[in-house]
Amino acid sequence: MWRKAILLSLREKKIFTVFTLIYTILIFLTSFFWELAFSGAIGEAATYFLAIFFGTSLFLSLLYAWILVSRKRRVWATFKCIGYTNKNIMVLVSGMILFTTLVGFIVVIEVLFHYTAALAYLHSADFLLGFNSILVGLLPVIITSALFIVVQLVAFILAYRKVLKVRPIIALRKVGG
Amino acid sequence: MSSDKDIMIEAVDVNKEYRRAGAIIRALADVNLKIRSGEFTIIQGPTGCGKSTLLNVLSGLDLPDSGRIIFDGENIARATEDRLSRLRRQKIGFVFQDFNLVNTLTAIENVESVLWPTVLRQKEIENRAIAALRDVDLLDRKDHYPVQMSGGEKQRCGIARAIIHRPRVILADEATGNLDPESEKQVMNLLKKINSEMETTIIFVTHRDLSQYGTKTIKMDKGRITKIQ
Numbered sequence: 001m002w003r004k005a006i007l008l009s010l011r012e013k014k015i016f017t018v019f020t021l022i023y024t025i026l027i028f029l030t031s032f033f034w035e036l037a038f039s040g041a042i043g044e045a046a047t048y049f050l051a052i053f054f055g056t057s058l059f060l061s062l063l064y065a066w067i068l069v070s071r072k073r074r075v076w077a078t079f080k081c082i083g084y085t086n087k088n089i090m091v092l093v094s095g096m097i098l099f100t101t102l103v104g105f106i107v108v109i110e111v112l113f114h115y116t117a118a119l120a121y122l123h124s125a126d127f128l129l130g131f132n133s134i135l136v137g138l139l140p141v142i143i144t145s146a147l148f149i150v151v152q153l154v155a156f157i158l159a160y161r162k163v164l165k166v167r168p169i170i171a172l173r174k175v176g177g
Numbered sequence: 178m179s180s181d182k183d184i185m186i187e188a189v190d191v192n193k194e195y196r197r198a199g200a201i202i203r204a205l206a207d208v209n210l211k212i213r214s215g216e217f218t219i220i221q222g223p224t225g226c227g228k229s230t231l232l233n234v235l236s237g238l239d240l241p242d243s244g245r246i247i248f249d250g251e252n253i254a255r256a257t258e259d260r261l262s263r264l265r266r267q268k269i270g271f272v273f274q275d276f277n278l279v280n281t282l283t284a285i286e287n288v289e290s291v292l293w294p295t296v297l298r299q300k301e302i303e304n305r306a307i308a309a310l311r312d313v314d315l316l317d318r319k320d321h322y323p324v325q326m327s328g329g330e331k332q333r334c335g336i337a338r339a340i341i342h343r344p345r346v347i348l349a350d351e352a353t354g355n356l357d358p359e360s361e362k363q364v365m366n367l368l369k370k371i372n373s374e375m376e377t378t379i380i381f382v383t384h385r386d387l388s389q390y391g392t393k394t395i396k397m398d399k400g401r402i403t404k405i406q
Contacts, residue, residue: 001293001294004290004293007282007286008281008282011281011282012281074277075279078273078277078279079290080262081238081265081271081273081277082265082266082270082271082290082291082338083262083263083264083265083266083267083269083291083294083342084262084266084294085258085259085262085263085294086258088293088294167238168238169233169238169239171271171273171277172229172232172233172238172273172274172350
C-alpha cells in the first residue's frame with residue numbers, strides 16, 4: 001500500500017510539485033536557522049524563526065491533509081465501496097504526505113551536496129574563497145526533517161477524522177447531482 | 178429446483194426513512210425480497226421510488242431503520258463498518274453510473290486497485306487485472322487513462338474492476354445511465370455474459386425497462402415492491 005501511496009502522489013503532479021517545493025524551501029530554511037542557532041550567530045532570534053518555520057510546517061501539513069482528503073472524497077468513497085477500510089485509506093493518505101516530505105528532504109540534501117561540490121571545485125581554482133563550502137550541515141537537515149515528520153502526526157489525526165466522515169454512499173451519487 | 182440454501186440476499190421487513198426539508202420521506206416500506214444465487218435481477222422504477230436506497234441497504238452501504246438484510250447467510254443490518262468493508266472486498270463488486278474511475282490511474286491500475294489492500298503479490302494482482310480486462314474486451318486499452326476512453330470503455334473498465342476479485346454479487350446502480358444506446362447494449366450483454374459464465378448474481382438498478390436482460394424484474398414505486406416477475 002505504501003508503494004501505491006507513492007504512485008498516487010506522483011500522479012497528482014500539480015499538488016505534489018507545489019507541496020514538495022514548499023517543503024524543500026521550508027526544510028532548507030529551518031535547517032539553516034538550526035545551523036545558525038547551533039553556532040550562536042544570531043542569538044535568540046533563531047529560536048523565533050524556528051518556531052515560525054515549525055508553525056508553518058504544521059499549517060502546511062494540515063492543509064495538505066485537508067486537500068488530499070477533501071478534493072478526493074469521491075475517490076476515497078469509491079475505495080470504501082470496493083472494500084477499503086478506513087485504515088487502508090489512511091495508509092494511502094499518510095503515505096502521500098510522508099512521501100512529499102521525504103522528497104523535500106532528498107532535494108535539500110541533493111542541493112546542499114551540489115553546493116558543496118561546486119564550491120570545492122571553485123575553491124580549487126581560487127574562486128569564491130570567502131564562501132563557506134558547507135552551507136548547512138547534515139545533522140540540522142536530518143533533525144528538521146525528523147521533526148517535520150513528527151509534526152505531521154497532527155495532520156494524520158486530522159486526515160483520519162476526515163476519512164472517517166467520508167461515507168461510501170457518496171460514490172453512488174451522480175456527479176453534480 | 179431452488180431451495181433456501183440458494184438465497185444470496187434476503188430483505189425481511191425492511192424500512193427506511195429520510196428527513197428532507199423537514200418532511201419525512203419513506204424510501205423503503207416493508208420491503209421483503211429474496212434474490213437467489215446466480216440470478217440477474219433488474220430493479221426498476223421511477224426516480225425517487227427507493228430502488229437506489231434498496232441497493233444501498235442490500236450492500237451494507239446504508240443501514241435500514243428496521244428489518245434484516247441477510248447476505249449470504251449473514252445478517253448485515255447491524256454489522257460493523259470493518260465487517261462490511263471485508264464483505265464488500267470479498268463478495269461484492271460495484272458498477273457505478275458515473276464509472277468512478279480514478280483519473281490519475283490507468284485502466285489496469287484502476288482494476289488492480291481493488292486488490293491493493295490484500296496480501297496478493299503485485300504480479301498476481303497484475304495477472305488477475307489482465308484477465309479481467311480481457312473478459313471485458315478492454316485489454317488493448319490497459320495503459321490508457323480514463324480521459325482517453327469513451328463512456329462505454331470506461332464502464333467496461335468499471336466492470337473489470339468489479340469482477341477482478343471474483344465476487345459472488347455485482348451491484349450496478351444505473352450503470353448504463355450515462356451511455357449511448359449502443360454502449361448500453363454492449364454493457365448489458367457483458368453483464369449477462371458474466372452472469373451466465375461466472376454464475377455471478379447481478380442486481381441492476383435502473384429507471385429504464387431493461388427487463389429483457391434479467392432473469393427476474395422487481396418493480397418499485399413509492400418505496401414498495403409493486404411487482405416481481
